[in-house]
Amino acid sequence: MPLFNFGGPVGGMIQTAFIVEDMRESIARFVQDVKIGPWFLRERNVFPKQTYRGRPSHLELSIAFSFCGSMMMELIQQHNDEPSVYREVIAKRGYGLHHWGIAAEHFDQVVAGYVSRGYELAYEAEVAPGVRVGYVDTTAHLPAMVEVIEMKPAQERMFTLMQQAAVGWDGRDPVRPRPAFPQA
Numbered sequence: 001m002p003l004f005n006f007g008g009p010v011g012g013m014i015q016t017a018f019i020v021e022d023m024r025e026s027i028a029r030f031v032q033d034v035k036i037g038p039w040f041l042r043e044r045n046v047f048p049k050q051t052y053r054g055r056p057s058h059l060e061l062s063i064a065f066s067f068c069g070s071m072m073m074e075l076i077q078q079h080n081d082e083p084s085v086y087r088e089v090i091a092k093r094g095y096g097l098h099h100w101g102i103a104a105e106h107f108d109q110v111v112a113g114y115v116s117r118g119y120e121l122a123y124e125a126e127v128a129p130g131v132r133v134g135y136v137d138t139t140a141h142l143p144a145m146v147e148v149i150e151m152k153p154a155q156e157r158m159f160t161l162m163q164q165a166a167v168g169w170d171g172r173d174p175v176r177p178r179p180a181f182p183q184a
Contacts, residue, residue, distance in 0.1 A: 011105065011110075014159075015071070016074070016101075018076070019089060024135050036174050039065065039174060040162050040177065042063045042177075045060070045106050047126060060080045063077075099146060101146075122151065130153070
């Protein structure tokens with residue numbers, strides 16, 4: 001299977017994501033207890049285009065990314081009371097594992113494949129210009145959802161910058177601003 005520059009498999013799992021109650025505290029625990037860092041934090045963000053179970057959504061999220069080898073780790077904290085895929089999981093079983101991210105060069109095709117197997121597209125957002133993510137509700141068969149991440153060259157460059165920062169990380173500057181989304 002071919003690999004992206006950050007080491008994740010093209011068309012395969014590149015991310016494990018967790019819902020957290022307190023972003024800063026969770027980052028500190030990941031740094032201290034499992035030595036993952038640095039974390040690239042995007043605070044209190046509202047994506048301009050979002051839908052939750054077919055309806056417009058206005059989630060306000062903080063999101064932090066780091067890498068453990070070639071696996072991206074993601075922490076997500078929801079700040080508002082908007083109905084969401086995150087609130088659903090918290091209500092069912094609390095904070096913790098939420099989804100795995102799959103890198104998709106052909107986003108619509110991959111999402112359609114999940115839908116054709118009976119899964120619902122529960123959430124979709126444009127997270128950067130021309131880059132979408134879609135959460136497929138696979139919780140009837142798996143212990144978490146699947147996020148289809150539309151991979152474009154700029155997205156790959158940003159992930160590679162974050163992954164390279166984690167290689168040989170010395171523990172300094174554990175929380176950093178997320179790099180600007182590189183232009184195509």
